[in-house]
Every structure is written in C-alpha cells, then in structure tokens.
Amino acid sequence: MLRSVILLLLVFSIALSQSALQKKLREDRERKAKEEISSISKDLEEKLKKIEEERKRLEELKKTSKPKEEQRPEVQKLVDIFNKASPDEAGAIMNNLEPSLAAEILLNLKERQAAAILEAMDPQKAAEVSRIVLERRGKR
Structure with a gap:
C-alpha cells in the first residue's frame, strides 16, 4: 500500500513537473511572440513615419512647382x-x-x-x- 502511495505521489509529481515544464515552454513562446510583434510594430511605425515625411515633402514640391501650362x-x-x-x-x-x-x-x-x-x-x-x-x- 505504501508502495502504491509512493508510486501515486511519484506519478503526480511527474505530472506536475511536466505541467510546469509545459507552462514554462508556453510562456517562453508567448514572450518570444510578443517580442517579435513588438519589433515588427516598431519597424512598421518607422516605415509609416518615413512614408508620411515623403508625402509631406511631395506636397511641398507640388506647392512650389508651377503647374504645366495647359494648351489653350x-x-x-x-x-x-x-x-x-x-x-x-x-x-x-x-x-x-x-x-x-x-x-x-x-x-x-x-x-x-x-x-x-x-x-x-x-x-x-x-x-x-x-x-x-x-x-x-x-x-x-
């Protein structure tokens, strides 16, 4: 009986340690995914900022350049x-x-x-x- 209780505790202990290991792996994957999403978001924000700057520069060029004369x-x-x-x-x-x-x-x-x-x-x-x-x- 003692043997079965020890065996039961051992199985329960292994199950808990596997569950903790799985939880740790899941947390690591989630952390890595969040870091990757954060990095991609920063890249996108930088690219959007550059695009917006270029758009403003083009608008300024349009304002300063004279429109092509239309043929009467x-x-x-x-x-x-x-x-x-x-x-x-x-x-x-x-x-x-x-x-x-x-x-x-x-x-x-x-x-x-x-x-x-x-x-x-x-x-x-x-x-x-x-x-x-x-x-x-x-x-x-």
Whole structure:
C-alpha cells in the first residue's frame, strides 16, 4: 500500500513537473511572440513615419512647382495652321505677332517647321522669340 502511495505521489509529481515544464515552454513562446510583434510594430511605425515625411515633402514640391501650362484651344488652332503653312508666309505672319505668342506657337510646332519659320522671320524678331523659347524650355 505504501508502495502504491509512493508510486501515486511519484506519478503526480511527474505530472506536475511536466505541467510546469509545459507552462514554462508556453510562456517562453508567448514572450518570444510578443517580442517579435513588438519589433515588427516598431519597424512598421518607422516605415509609416518615413512614408508620411515623403508625402509631406511631395506636397511641398507640388506647392512650389508651377503647374504645366495647359494648351489653350485657340493657340492649338494656330499651331495647326502654322504646321500647314509655308515657312515664308508663316514667318511674315510671326513677325507681326507678339513675341510671347510666337514663342508659344513655335514651341508646339514640329521642329523642322519651327526652324524654317524662324529662318523666314525678321532676324531681330527671330532672336527675341528664340530667347523666349529657350526660357520656356528651361521651365519645362
């Protein structure tokens, strides 16, 4: 009988020690999982912070950069006309246009046509319009 009581106590003791061991293992796994979650959370927070900083920087850039000028429909019509006109006729007409309008038209013409028109224009007017074209190309 004593033997069975000792055996029973021994089994109970082993069961308790296995239960304690399992509990310790479970606690270790939970601790490691919490540490990993914490680490991942910190990484995500840092990345979100960087993304937010980049978003703010892009917003500032948008505010400071000028929006691209939209092509006015009437200018587009003139561009189409000058693309089809002879360079001599177009040059004579361009001599009488305001330099900024002439430059806007030339910027939107095919390069060969624009060059031929500039060649047909009054040299002083062509130089002034070319200067404006260069300024505007630098802004694009």
